[in-house]
Amino acid sequence: MIDTKRLTLRPATVDDASFYLRLVNEPSFLENIGDKGVRDLDGARAALLAGPIAMQAQLGYSLWMVVRKEDGAAIGMCGLIKRDTLPDTDIGYAYLPAFWGQGYAWEAASAALEYGRDVVKLPRLLGIVSPDNAPSSALLKKLGMHFVERFATGKTDLYRMEFPPRHN
Incomplete structure (x- = not known):
């Protein structure tokens, strides 16, 4: 669906359940994003169907699988998410630790941001992150987002980017 260098x-499918199960149970995922309660393949399939697969069908965007071209390895997920708890769409991402520090998160997030701006025509994009997750905060800033607020719970920082109005 979206190719970078x-x-x-690409959109997730139920065939990605084993990868999703592994990703959402990584200690870093649990610490920085939270426990999705997915403990087996059936739970992973159900979570994919109710989450990214349903959102893709409804909105034309979602959290996508990030696949490395050189070997076809699934390395993480990145994309656009419309949450009931936020006023606008946000960008989300998570990668297996073996693939951190290689520029993949920046490459995929940049492509997702461009898709949101240019294809979906979003007026703005949000980013949410744990205040203790410095690498994720740095990525949001590198994408051009600006800190807005720390939610009252103190567990989440909100970032925002406004896209310039388009004139046809």
Whole structure:
């Protein structure tokens, strides 16, 4: 669906359940994003169907699988998410630790941001992150987002980017 120099971002399918199960149970995912309660393949399939697969069908965007072109390895997920708890769409991402520090998160997030701006025509994009997750905060800033507020719970920072109005 979206190709970058080294990556393909594509919609998730139920065939991605084993990868999703592994990703959402990584200690870093649990610490920085939270426990999704997915403990087996059936739970992973159900979570994919109710989450990214349903959102893709409804909105034309979602959290996508990030696949490395050189070997076809699934390395993470990145995309656009419309949450009931936020006023606008946000960008989300998570990668297996073996693929951190190689520029993949920046490459995929940049492509997702461009898709949101240019294809979906979003007026703005949000980013949410744990205040203790410095690398994720740095990525949001590198994408051009600006800190807005820390939610009252103190567990989440909100970032925002406004896209310039388009004139046809």
